[in-house]
Amino acid sequence: MTARAAQLHTGSHDLPVSSALARFMTDRWAATPPPTDSRVPGFEQLAGRRARLAARFPGERLLIPAGELTVRSNDCDHRFRPHSAYAWLTGLTGEDQPGHVLVLEPDGEAVLYLRPRSARDGDGAFYRDRRYGEFWVGRRPDLAEAARTTGLRCADLDALPHLPAGRNAAHDAELAAVLSELRLIKDDWEVARLQEAVDHTVTGFEDVVRSLPDALRHPRGERWIEGVFNLRARAEGNGTGYETIAAAGAHACVLHWIRNDGPLDPDQLLLLDAGVETDALYTADITRTLPLSGRFSPVQRRVYDLVLAAQNAGIAALKPGACFRDFHQACMSVLAEGLADWGVLRVPVEEALSAGSGLYRRYTLCSSGHMLGLDVHDCARARAEQYLDGVLEEGQVLTVEPGLYLQPDDETLPRELRGIGVRIEDDLVITADGARLMSSALPRTADAVEEWMDGLLSGPARD
Ligand code: GLY
Numbered sequence: 001m002t003a004r005a006a007q008l009h010t011g012s013h014d015l016p017v018s019s020a021l022a023r024f025m026t027d028r029w030a031a032t033p034p035p036t037d038s039r040v041p042g043f044e045q046l047a048g049r050r051a052r053l054a055a056r057f058p059g060e061r062l063l064i065p066a067g068e069l070t071v072r073s074n075d076c077d078h079r080f081r082p083h084s085a086y087a088w089l090t091g092l093t094g095e096d097q098p099g100h101v102l103v104l105e106p107d108g109e110a111v112l113y114l115r116p117r118s119a120r121d122g123d124g125a126f127y128r129d130r131r132y133g134e135f136w137v138g139r140r141p142d143l144a145e146a147a148r149t150t151g152l153r154c155a156d157l158d159a160l161p162h163l164p165a166g167r168n169a170a171h172d173a174e175l176a177a178v179l180s181e182l183r184l185i186k187d188d189w190e191v192a193r194l195q196e197a198v199d200h201t202v203t204g205f206e207d208v209v210r211s212l213p214d215a216l217r218h219p220r221g222e223r224w225i226e227g228v229f230n231l232r233a234r235a236e237g238n239g240t241g242y243e244t245i246a247a248a249g250a251h252a253c254v255l256h257w258i259r260n261d262g263p264l265d266p267d268q269l270l271l272l273d274a275g276v277e278t279d280a281l282y283t284a285d286i287t288r289t290l291p292l293s294g295r296f297s298p299v300q301r302r303v304y305d306l307v308l309a310a311q312n313a314g315i316a317a318l319k320p321g322a323c324f325r326d327f328h329q330a331c332m333s334v335l336a337e338g339l340a341d342w343g344v345l346r347v348p349v350e351e352a353l354s355a356g357s358g359l360y361r362r363y364t365l366c367s368s369g370h371m372l373g374l375d376v377h378d379c380a381r382a383r384a385e386q387y388l389d390g391v392l393e394e395g396q397v398l399t400v401e402p403g404l405y406l407q408p409d410d411e412t413l414p415r416e417l418r419g420i421g422v423r424i425e426d427d428l429v430i431t432a433d434g435a436r437l438m439s440s441a442l443p444r445t446a447d448a449v450e451e452w453m454d455g456l457l458s459g460p461a462r463d
Pocket residue numbers: 242273274285370376401425
């Protein structure tokens with residue numbers, strides 16, 4: 001009996017299996033082909049990525065785990081999504097990967113340790129194991145099938161504990177940092193996947209605008225919007241790359257408002273921050289702040305225009321060789337000057353912007369962007385000298401997302417500004433001489449937003 005057979009995942013309410021049934025279940029099953037025998041997506045890039053990683057740790061054994069299932073409640077698990085570094089090195093992105101581990105041997109050979117499809121004449125895992133069994137969660141490849149699709153030597157996960165120790169990306173800080181740093185520059189295939197993610201996200205935003213009449217009628221309109229966007233994400237890709245933020249009115253002043261349990265009022269703005277994650281697991285991260293009536297009020301437009309000016313300044317600062325922090329500083333200078341013009345900032349702009357002060361940050365709260373890729377906050381383990389204190393390079397993809405969050409209870413603000421939150425977030429790829437706006441299909445100026453909403457709300461329903 002294998003180590004795994006001793007640990008069939010059965011539930012307290014599963015009926016016992018008689019020996020007669022166990023015998024009957026071993027018999028008369030036809031051969032079934034795997035759902036696909038083609039190479040994993042992005043196959044051509046994978047060997048080069050693994051070689052670049054191995055070259056950073058010569059003579060060492062590296063373990064890159066896909067991760068484990070996590071319990072949602074009792075015996076139900078969350079849907080599985082492999083770790084991004086594992087997906088980046090193997091091309092394997094599916095729900096059938098929990099527990100699997102990629103090993104780079106000291107000589108650089110890559111071996112995939114996986115839980116192969118259980119045999120029909122074996123321990124009955126295929127119909128008895130509710131966590132991994134084929135009749136519970138779907139067919140998984142056997143070792144030969146996995147070797148064909150990945151081009152890797154494949155071995156049974158049961159053999160993994162017998163390997164000599166190595167660095168494990170799950171708890172080795174240096175390996176995790178290098179994996180993040182290697183992913184900072186996207187190749188053309190990755191940029192194409194990110195463009196797909198952005199394009200589906202644009203469609204999701206259009207769906208949301210079309211759904212506004214229904215959402216406005218529902219007592220939890222924010223949830224309605226979340227549901228509409230998430231339907232598109234799940235239909236076109238793997239799902240959302242992070243929890244959708246659908247924040248109406250003052251909820252927009254909560255940076256990660258994902259409770260989404262509020263109603264919508266036509267006098268409010270709706271901040272929608274959402275991204276589709278493709279089947280290859282690349283995600284978009286886009287925010288639009290929309291007037292729920294279809295028209296910005298004068299004060300809403302004033303805040304919106306200042307955030308847009310900040311975003312324009314941030315985008316203009318993107319180019320190879322610029323410091324990563326430059327675009328943030330460009331956004332913040334515009335916001336601080338605007339706040340000073342409104343009489344909100346009561347100290348000189350230079351002082352507010354200085355490192356020792358930063359008083360304007362009461363109204364901006366967070367930084368103005370981050371790397372984007374397989375993770376929404378991509379490459380997060382990269383060392384500061386490569387990322388936060390580094391310079392931009394062609395092929396990096398990032399967000400520019402300034403915002404103003406004018407809290408409803410902030411007595412430093414004139415009453416008409418209180419409770420307004422605006423963020424405008426777009427995705428850009430650094431090019432040879434600047435940056436390309438990947439999310440240009442969505443309007444950014446207040447006039448263009450109104451016109452776009454008009455067109456969607458008066459146009460024919462889409463299939
Ligand atoms: N949606 C998370 C972020 O914008 O960073």
